[in-house]
Amino acid sequence: MSDNKIPLAGVIGSPIAHSRSPRLHGYWLKKYGIAGHYIPMDIAPSDLAEAVQTLPRLGFVGINVTIPHKEAMLGLADIVTDRAALIGAANTIIFRKDGKVHADNTDGYGFIQNLVEGAPGWSASKGPAAVLGAGGAARAIVSSLLEAGAPEVRLSNRTRARADALRKDFGAKVNVFDWVKAGEMMEGCATVVNTTSLGMTGKPELKVSLDYVSSDAVVTDLVYTPLQTDFLSRAAEKGCTTVDGLGMLIHQATPGFERWFGQKPEIDDDLREILLAE
Ligand code: NAP
Numbered sequence: 225m226s227d228n229k230i231p232l233a234g235v236i237g238s239p240i241a242h243s244r245s246p247r248l249h250g251y252w253l254k255k256y257g258i259a260g261h262y263i264p265m266d267i268a269p270s271d272l273a274e275a276v277q278t279l280p281r282l283g284f285v286g287i288n289v290t291i292p293h294k295e296a297m298l299g300l301a302d303i304v305t306d307r308a309a310l311i312g313a314a315n316t317i318i319f320r321k322d323g324k325v326h327a328d329n330t331d332g333y334g335f336i337q338n339l340v341e342g343a344p345g346w347s348a349s350k351g352p353a354a355v356l357g358a359g360g361a362a363r364a365i366v367s368s369l370l371e372a373g374a375p376e377v378r379l380s381n382r383t384r385a386r387a388d389a390l391r392k393d394f395g396a397k398v399n400v401f402d403w404v405k406a407g408e409m410m411e412g413c414a415t416v417v418n419t420t421s422l423g424m425t426g427k428p429e430l431k432v433s434l435d436y437v438s439s440d441a442v443v444t445d446l447v448y449t450p451l452q453t454d455f456l457s458r459a460a461e462k463g464c465t466t467v468d469g470l471g472m473l474i475h476q477a478t479p480g481f482e483r484w485f486g487q488k489p490e491i492d493d494d495l496r497e498i499l500l501a502e
């Protein structure tokens with residue numbers, strides 16, 4: 225692309241209508257007066273490879289990638305960051321000027337930044353972390369907690385085999401507990417994370433007991449609709465510091481925006497409200 229073209233970015237997935245990323249990036253483009261656009265694109269899996277070849281020629285400087293393309297995208301990139309390779313999925317793509325496609329995963333970065341900002345004084349190294357769930361998002365969470373210095377990650381998932389697979393990939397600092405022991409595994413943990421989809425509007429509540437959680441623990445939920453989940457409310461009643469999941473969504477978007485549009489975006493309350501509006 226010639227340097228005087230208006231930079232384009234977007235999010236590809238299927239379906240894509242539910243994505244809040246256009247609202248998020250659109251807010252920052254307007255806030256910083258950047259002459260660029262961020263576009264949602266519904267791309268079928270069979271069209272993914274062609275889209276990745278074509279988009280840079282149309283003026284795209286990068287894209288976010290969501291379900292169902294996060295894993296397949298790794299095979300289409302020329303450069304894959306270590307963390308994206310370890311997680312096994314990409315969410316942020318840069319179409320470099322030299323023609324190379326660079327794939328990264330910023331979910332773990334967003335998760336850690338959200339805790340740093342939402343729970344001042346928190347550090348992963350303060351003690352073991354308990355992670356509920358072993359789906360796609362859990363891989364980024366486990367990876368980032370270990371990278372940030374968690375001495376141990378305790379993992380429990382309804383389908384134990386998925387948790388065992390994470391232990392195999394991430395090593396002996398990950399210890400797997402049966403789903404019926406998910407409450408007990410939180411004893412002595414400094415960080416507790418819900419990465420399951422339970423508690424989301426329209427889904428059953430996450431009923432795991434918080435009897436063993438210390439009031440010193442920082443408890444966070446990846447679910448952000450509703451913002452205050454029942455899980456977070458119960459943790460707050462126990463005196464724990466709680467951090468909602470909306471900040472992770474916002475923070476994971478900042479590295480992409482900065483690389484594509486050359487501006488480090490700031491997070492403000494207006495943005496949170498805009499993202500939560502129906
Ligand atoms: P996923 O790959 O579909 O994994 C879903 C997880 O929820 C699995 O661990 C699954 O257990 C568990 N689960 C679902 N129904 C259950 C039930 N009835 N009982 C017990 N466990 C159940 O989804 P994901 O991509 O990891 O996303 C998980 C959640 O994180 C979603 O709510 C998503 O919106 C949220 N998320 C938020 C952010 C953010 O920025 N805040 C980023 C990514 C994801 P099984 O393996 O047993 O099925």
